[in-house]
Amino acid sequence: QVQLVESGGGLVQAGGSLRLACAASGRTGNSYAMGWFRQAPGKEREFVATINWSGGTTYYADSVKGRFTISRDNAKNTMYLRMNSLKPEDTAVYYCAAAVRRGIATILEYEYDYWGQGTQVTVSS
Numbered sequence: 001q002v003q004l005v006e007s008g009g010g011l012v013q014a015g016g017s018l019r020l021a022c023a024a025s026g027r028t029g030n031s032y033a034m035g036w037f038r039q040a041p042g043k044e045r046e047f048v049a050t051i052n053w054s055g056g057t058t059y060y061a062d063s064v065k066g067r068f069t070i071s072r073d074n075a076k077n078t079m080y081l082r083m084n085s086l087k088p089e090d091t092a093v094y095y096c097a098a099a100v101r102r103g104i105a106t107i108l109e110y111e112y113d114y115w116g117q118g119t120q121v122t123v124s125s
Helices: none
Strands: 002-007 010-013 018-026 033-039 046-051 058-060 068-073 078-083 092-099 119-124
Touching: 002 092, 018 033, 018 092, 018 119, 033 068, 033 078, 046 068, 046 078, 058 068, 078 092
Parallel strands: 010 119
Antiparallel strands: 002 018, 018 078, 033 046, 033 092, 046 058, 068 078, 092 119
């Protein structure tokens, strides 16, 4: 079992920045991939970014590439998402997730086993 708790969401103006954090607890070790997804009102949940167990490999959705940075600190059992140059279309509930069956980063939602409750990010124009 892995428990995930997101923090850092909020209201920001377009062009601003936020840093989300995802604190993991429960399962010892960090030998698994993690990721961020988001769900905007009226839309399906979509992939945002993923990172492998060591932090050495990352992938991003095209819509956030160059603006968002995913990272992790395994000593603190925490994953981050730095979001710069935010746009109104980035408004969504952001979820962190853990794929405990794999150490390789994955963009596939069904490969994630545990999910946080989500944190709201609202970008005003």
